[in-house]
Amino acid sequence: MITRPSTSRVLEDVVEELTRDIMPVITDPAQQIRLHMLMIVLNDCANASEREISVMRAEIPTYLAFADDVAKATGSAEVAAAVAGAQMGDSLVLTDVIRDYENASRAFSTAMDLVMDTVNRDFIERGEALLKTRVTNERAILSGSSAVGRSAS
């Protein structure tokens, strides 16, 4: 059954094996550092496997709502076109969610460019809050040192 263990738990177990049995027998300092770096990557992958789809699916509507509001408030055809080309589909397949997330991010950037150029304070404040949430989510997933599968929860 693919849920037992979950992907994050599999990666956690791999890191445990590397820590317990592989790392102690490596004597070359350069290779020890490489292995440590690989374990950090595995930690990040475990965190990502737990949350990346849900994080992206949560952010996409906020980007599109922001851009849509900017398009309506300013009458910008460019922003409206960016929103129209960036709707969120129903698919939860990772590559589909990534495509939707990147399209929504571009629409958000197009809107943000406009409100920054015109120094529209209300929209700027709202857009900056979305940026803060974005980097907070990125850092929670790509923390580099947290316990596998657990830091973002």
Added chain:
Amino acid sequence: MNVERFQAFLDAVEPDRGATVLSASPLPGGYSRDTVMAEVQWADGTTEKFVLRGDPAEEDSVFRSDRADEWAMLQAVKDLPNFRIPAPRYFDATGEYMGCKAIVSEAIDSSSMQKFLDSGPDLDKAREDFVAIMASAHNTPLESIGSSIERPSSWIEHICDVIANYERMLELIDNCDPVLRYTLKKIRMNLPPEVPMALVHGDLQPGNFLLSEGTDPYIIDWEFSRIGDPRLDLGYYLQIPMPPHLYHPDPEAFLTSYRALTGMTEEQINPAIAKYFLLLGTSHLMVDIVRGTADVTAGQHRGIMGTFLMTAYAHFNNLYLDYSLELPYSEVSA
């Protein structure tokens, strides 16, 4: 780069000295270059230690710099009175012998300033020493550096080229990172006052200062050096994560010393402008990080750094947003 390759190289460049390479061991650490410590015995019985710096295979590398450019800079600064560098001795310009372009420099019996900082010294004194070393590079008269080193035609052209690193990042990822795009816009709204161009190291941090008994400190790792705005080095140092940090506990004290040694005014360098230059001083590395992640996304292998630097990407995005949020809104000026 190993014993056999270095032996063949020395046989070619020092045919009359009867070199015997006794050892060649990789040094751990270093994000960008392969580094090897080697010991050589000459026919007259003397021994000498060398540091070999070569390029990793392209499929194993993320950070891009050119050994020929680095060698040219080492030749340009090796005899300057302002600061010391380990003597650059040989260059395998084609990789014919070493397997990659490689620079061979003398090894200095020393320890890094970072290690010294770890030992718990007086940090006020250490800060003054650090600033003095930084200023010694930035005060180098450009006319003393040979014409082989490229000079931007103007400060504004140079700074626009550095800012364009953000356009390069965004192009690599199809413009899909709103944080980088926001940062770029804030950078363009807040161009700092011009300062005279100077020698910029590109990776100026205590780990790249070597302290040796009885001599002035040495500055190493010149791979990202160039002529440009010296505040790039200051901004770069702000993001160095290794404690103890010599800037953050007292930015005013740090910058007062720096201004006194370089002649810059408070308008030209102050805490706000230092933060601005973090955004620019790290951008050359971020371009490589973004390229590495883009390559991995496209199915290419870039060694351990290609995936490991996902974390650095998130880290820099966080810093960039924090610092660019503090910048005011104004008319775009670049």
